[in-house]
Amino acid sequence: MTSNVARETIDVTLGERSYPVWIGRGLLDDRARWRAALRGRHALVISNRTVAPLYLERVAQGLGDLQWSSFLLEDGETHKTFAHVGNALEALAMLGATRDACVIALGGGVVGDLAGFTAACWMRGIDFIQMPTTLLAMVDSSVGGKTGVNLPAGKNLVGAFHQPRAVVADIGTLDSLPEREYRAGLAEVIKGAAIGDAVFFEWLERQAQALARRDESTLIQAIAAKVRYKAGVVARDETEQGERALLNLGHTFGHALETAGRYTTLLHGEGVAVGMLLAARLSERLGMSAQADTLRLQGLLKAAGLPTGVPPGFEAERLLALMRLDKKNTAGALRLILWRGIGRAEIVSGVDEADVLAVLREAIASD
Structure with missing residues (x-):
């Protein structure tokens, strides 16, 4: 790096x-x-x-x-x-x-x-x-x-x-670019590392302060690393038939949050940040990942100045209903991007809605 x-x-x-x-x-x-x-x-x-x-x-x-x-x-x-x-x-x-x-x-x-x-x-x-x-x-x-x-x-x-x-x-x-918009962009940088590059994730943890102050050299490196990763995925799966779907880590939760807030409560990157953390918590609930990975993600998001909680006034049932409309779903079953820890995202089909609802309710109750 x-x-x-x-x-x-x-x-x-x-x-x-x-x-x-x-x-x-x-x-x-x-x-x-x-x-x-x-x-x-x-x-x-x-x-x-x-x-x-x-x-x-x-x-x-x-x-x-x-x-x-x-x-x-x-x-x-x-x-x-x-x-x-x-x-x-x-x-x-x-x-x-x-x-x-x-x-x-x-x-x-x-x-x-x-x-x-x-x-x-x-x-x-x-x-x-x-x-x-x-x-x-x-x-x-x-x-x-x-x-x-x-x-x-x-x-x-x-x-x-x-x-x-x-x-x-x-x-x-x-x-x-206003500070809030800039920090929302950092969510997508973090997402790329969380999906498939644990080394890049560690680098982001070390460079969080430099990125927060917009150090130019660090910023160019971060942008290039994320684009290079995405370019490789797109080249292998242009129309999202398989691997490219991994780029949607946090998006099913995030899009539901954006829609529920009528696109005025959260910026897209903020929705992705909260969505990634919810996906990590769901992965943890399903026994796929460890709490330590969830806490590292939460720490990096906070260091980047990003929200990590569901905004007030949101209802779990409404968010779940919006998640059912996600384009990745098949045959009426939830199909989510979850992970087995930092840098190891995967597509999981047939996710039990009861588990999703439980994670949403817990997040709303604690935030």
Whole structure:
């Protein structure tokens, strides 16, 4: 886990759909690098009203003589909807976008998911480039081609696998990221280590303070390690038929928490943090893992400034009902990502709902 490189390049290897993930400072201004990924005459930049005033002009300078326009969302998970996909598609129509057009996602996970889904829908699929501006998006949602929108019934229930042409992770954009958003991104870094890399988990425990203060060298190493791990998983299982499902550790619990809170109580990374700990407690209850592993996870999450308890006012039965809608479930049975300790996650089918309910009730009673 040592590196003196100011920038990192990681390749997601998917045959003719392979693409680079560039990580470093100043990449938005490295226009020759990312402009080469645009193949046509049209570009639509999708962003939000928080990010666009900060970075849209820098992207615009790289678009040169292309015909381009922008489509801006309000900030927040509640805006990742079909209605806004329809509006973005109308923006492409107004632009006269052809099949060699490109959508550029400039923002966090909400922008990236919606922009990617828009690109997947326009003329049955056009190029898009991810320009993530949050830590969470850099280490997770921008890589792997998952796109989609939310429904009132649950998160990300509609979507498509649609890989980007490139990912431009300019860590300079994190300078404007609020502290809570930054710490939410650390949850996804921790998740990658918890799933499949005990050595990385130990490194994160040692570097927790450096990451909390945003030390640049440490941050680049952490982002690169998480992206490298995810890129390997995606290359082996692009459409989540097996191993890639492990990347959802904590997500079934976390998505239920997000949905129950109407996407306003917890940020996605915060939901993942609480969800991972609930998954660890369930694993412990089922005899799969030791309490020591649960306590180490809890300690690292706390060191990263992340929540570890269920917010007040949530009901166990309601959370379980939402968990039943998770996309990983099969034949009406819960299918969860649990673990046998740090770095050893696995898919567990047919989980008894009584055990899940017990863990939820215990967590609600103690938090």
